[in-house]
Amino acid sequence: MPPVIQGVITILVGVFGCVAYFYLSNWVLDRVIFPAKGPNPGRNINRANLVRPWLFLFPALFALGLYLAYPVVGSFYRSLFDRAGTEFIGLGNYIDLFNESGFRTAVFNNFLWLLVVPALATSFGLAAAQLTDRLSWGNVAKSLIFMPMAISFVGASLIWKFVYANTADIGLINAVRDLLGADRPVDVIQIPFWNNFFLMFILIWIQTGFAMVILSAALRGIPEETIEAAIIDGAGPFRLFFSIKVPQIMGTIVVVWTTITILVLKVFDIVYTMTGGNFGTHILPSYMMTYMFRDDGRATAVAFVIMIIVLPVMIWNIAQARKELR
Amino acid sequence: MENIAGQRSGLNWAVNITVVLMVVIWLVPTVGLFVSSFRDRDQISESGWWKAPLPVDLTFRTRVAADTQREENGSFVIEGNVFTDPAQARWFPDQTGTVSHFGTRGAAPAEFDAGQIVDLRTGGTVTIEADGTYLLRNDEAFERPVTLYFEARTAPRFTTGNYNTVLSADGMDRAFINTLTVAIPATVIPILIAAFAAYALAWMDFVGRGVLIAAVVGLLVVPLQLALVPLLNLHNQIGIGQSFLGIWLAHTGFGLPLAVYLLRNYMVGLPRDIIESARVDGATDFQIFVRIILPLSFPALAAFAIFQFLWTWNDLLVAKVFLPSGSATQVMTVKIADDLLGSRGGDWGILAGAAFVSLAIPLIVFFTMQRYLVRGLLAGAVK
Numbered sequence: 001m002p003p004v005i006q007g008v009i010t011i012l013v014g015v016f017g018c019v020a021y022f023y024l025s026n027w028v029l030d031r032v033i034f035p036a037k038g039p040n041p042g043r044n045i046n047r048a049n050l051v052r053p054w055l056f057l058f059p060a061l062f063a064l065g066l067y068l069a070y071p072v073v074g075s076f077y078r079s080l081f082d083r084a085g086t087e088f089i090g091l092g093n094y095i096d097l098f099n100e101s102g103f104r105t106a107v108f109n110n111f112l113w114l115l116v117v118p119a120l121a122t123s124f125g126l127a128a129a130q131l132t133d134r135l136s137w138g139n140v141a142k143s144l145i146f147m148p149m150a151i152s153f154v155g156a157s158l159i160w161k162f163v164y165a166n167t168a169d170i171g172l173i174n175a176v177r178d179l180l181g182a183d184r185p186v187d188v189i190q191i192p193f194w195n196n197f198f199l200m201f202i203l204i205w206i207q208t209g210f211a212m213v214i215l216s217a218a219l220r221g222i223p224e225e226t227i228e229a230a231i232i233d234g235a236g237p238f239r240l241f242f243s244i245k246v247p248q249i250m251g252t253i254v255v256v257w258t259t260i261t262i263l264v265l266k267v268f269d270i271v272y273t274m275t276g277g278n279f280g281t282h283i284l285p286s287y288m289m290t291y292m293f294r295d296d297g298r299a300t301a302v303a304f305v306i307m308i309i310v311l312p313v314m315i316w317n318i319a320q321a322r323k324e325l326r
Numbered sequence: 327m328e329n330i331a332g333q334r335s336g337l338n339w340a341v342n343i344t345v346v347l348m349v350v351i352w353l354v355p356t357v358g359l360f361v362s363s364f365r366d367r368d369q370i371s372e373s374g375w376w377k378a379p380l381p382v383d384l385t386f387r388t389r390v391a392a393d394t395q396r397e398e399n400g401s402f403v404i405e406g407n408v409f410t411d412p413a414q415a416r417w418f419p420d421q422t423g424t425v426s427h428f429g430t431r432g433a434a435p436a437e438f439d440a441g442q443i444v445d446l447r448t449g450g451t452v453t454i455e456a457d458g459t460y461l462l463r464n465d466e467a468f469e470r471p472v473t474l475y476f477e478a479r480t481a482p483r484f485t486t487g488n489y490n491t492v493l494s495a496d497g498m499d500r501a502f503i504n505t506l507t508v509a510i511p512a513t514v515i516p517i518l519i520a521a522f523a524a525y526a527l528a529w530m531d532f533v534g535r536g537v538l539i540a541a542v543v544g545l546l547v548v549p550l551q552l553a554l555v556p557l558l559n560l561h562n563q564i565g566i567g568q569s570f571l572g573i574w575l576a577h578t579g580f581g582l583p584l585a586v587y588l589l590r591n592y593m594v595g596l597p598r599d600i601i602e603s604a605r606v607d608g609a610t611d612f613q614i615f616v617r618i619i620l621p622l623s624f625p626a627l628a629a630f631a632i633f634q635f636l637w638t639w640n641d642l643l644v645a646k647v648f649l650p651s652g653s654a655t656q657v658m659t660v661k662i663a664d665d666l667l668g669s670r671g672g673d674w675g676i677l678a679g680a681a682f683v684s685l686a687i688p689l690i691v692f693f694t695m696q697r698y699l700v701r702g703l704l705a706g707a708v709k
Contacts, residue, residue: 011511050532052526053531060523067553071553147353147356152640154640159356159681162355162362163355168374170371172355214703266549268642292555307549310547318540320543
């Protein structure tokens with residue numbers, strides 16, 4: 001069966017299956033199990049209402065449990081076994097990993113990414129949000145800065161591979177160096193250590209728009225009285241921005257920062273497309289893919305290390321959500 | 327806040343210039359690749375895309391056959407014109423052009439100015455005039471053909487050839503269909519599932535609701551990497567294996583936390599009165615959901631649909647793991663990253679064309695539905 005027809009059938013089965021499930025399960029609940037008639041209709045209605053939320057929730061909970069909750073446990077369990085998956089080796093995979101210099105480089109680079117990318121993307125986003133706020137063509141500018149959000153990491157990598165290209169006739173960077181009188185082109189992707197920053201910039205380029213959109217909305221939400229009061233008290237534009245506006249949107253800045261932090265730990269595409277992890281540019285997600293399909297034990301161990309790094313953010317997020325609910 | 331006090335016009339200039347600079351940095355790389363995708367592949371590697379409208383100096387190679395030589399005053403002479411060589415017909419169809427430099431070695435194809443008379447390594451002398459006529463002279467007969475190199479100016483050429491090559495020879499057409507096949511079901515299926523769950527979490531009272539919401543927030547940040555090995559093994563065990571069905575299920579699972587979270591945040595904000603008066607009128611939860619909540623939540627549903635579509639369309643990781651790697655099932659990102667970058671690594675025209683084939687749909691979606699995208703981002707991040 002051609003995949004396209006398979007796709008159409010899946011959509012139909014998926015959508016109608018969903019509707020049928022919700023309709024029929026509600027019908028069964030109301031008419032068959034707890035009908036609102038007979039000896040105690042009141043008790044039956046109450047009981048039906050106790051069960052109903054779980055009918056609504058079941059498909060989502062099932063999928064979430066199977067595709068996200070189970071893997072956390074499943075991956076950890078698998079990481080305790082050797083390559084074939086038959087012999088229990090405890091923390092052997094983790095110990096081996098920490099003895100690999102490649103893994104240590106990946107961890108180091110990953111922390112570099114975690115420090116640099118969220119910080120710069122958020123700052124650029126904040127700057128863009130503030131600067132475009134009063135411009136007559138601000139919305140056009142915002143739209144263009146936001147555009148990389150729609151571009152795949154692979155596409156963005158290609159776009160920047162072109163900019164970083166090793167000759168002055170293709171790469172913009174080398175063309176500018178050529179203009180300034182440099183003798184030979186440089187391959188910025190191969191400069192040890194600094195090449196990481198050139199890769200990071202691609203993700204910063206993508207994420208700045210995201211930060212800008214959210215922070216721009218937050219800036220607009222600041223009560224105008226506070227700004228007017230500050231101006232009357234004689235605050236200059238910089239003072240106004242750093243002492244009045246930024247503190248008021250600190251909560252949003254933190255949300256943007258953490259969201260980008262989480263993203264950094266998922267993105268393997270950029271490193272994979274740009275360098276394949278060569279020249280000392282591996283980060284944990286790309287390092288994991290070198291073991292994927294070859295050694296499930298190691299691959300899951302790397303994945304679990306990523307999970308451990310994410311954990312503080314996850315706990316903080318949950319704490320925030322609970323605070324909001326109260 | 328157009329004319330607030332304390333605003334200096336000097337600062338206005340600085341703001342304008344900074345924003346222009348930022349927009350340029352954010353836009354130029356994409357424009358560069360876009361322009362390049364329409365340039366001739368020979369010209370791409372010889373001049374930067376920012377010089378695309380200008381003529382380009384290209385170097386060519388021509389072989390002068392020894393059998394056209396004639397004897398003249400005791401020396402052997404070969405005459406002809408480099409532009410009549412059929413190998414140059416692609417660039418000089420009317421067989422005329424202007425030679426600026428020429429050379430006798432491949433390592434230095436533009437060593438000499440046109441009109442200079444220089445020695446040939448195999449003996450004798452050669453010159454190429456600006457109009458392309460060449461003259462080789464030697465005391466002995468030429469035994470083997472002579473290879474000459476020359477540099478000539480070519481008019482800027484824009485073609486859709488790169489796109490044709492990418493779509494026909496490189497199989498991007500197939501990959502495009504595959505990407506579409508992955509993205510659409512993976513976008514549609516999670517929406518309904520998530521909408522029902524979001525309604526329950528927003529408007530129904532039951533024990534454990536708070537815990538479930540917290541769990542969804544927690545699952546929002548679980549790294550995908552954790553799911554790869556256990557789920558692939560699971561798919562293999564239950565017979566789905568690496569297939570389209572497998573990737574649809576995977577994308578559905580991975581997209582649900584965001585969908586539930588986003589839709590719940592939106593639904594909580596719907597006016598309580600409407601829902602309660604419907605309850606009083608005897609509507610069941612199912613009816614309230616289908617007749618009231620679903621239509622009112624359209625902006626949030628659209629926002630999530632756009633997110634999920636962009637995410638599944640642009641995804642590389644999930645496709646690499648949950649789809650077989652053969653060309654029949656490759657999606658565009660995998661095709662570019664694994665196939666074209668390897669086999670066509672230096673062919674910028676092809677790569678640029680492939681990139682824009684894969685970017686076209688997301689960019690259209692982005693520019694037509696930006697409003698919903700922004701609204702969705704705001705519903706998800708700031709309340």
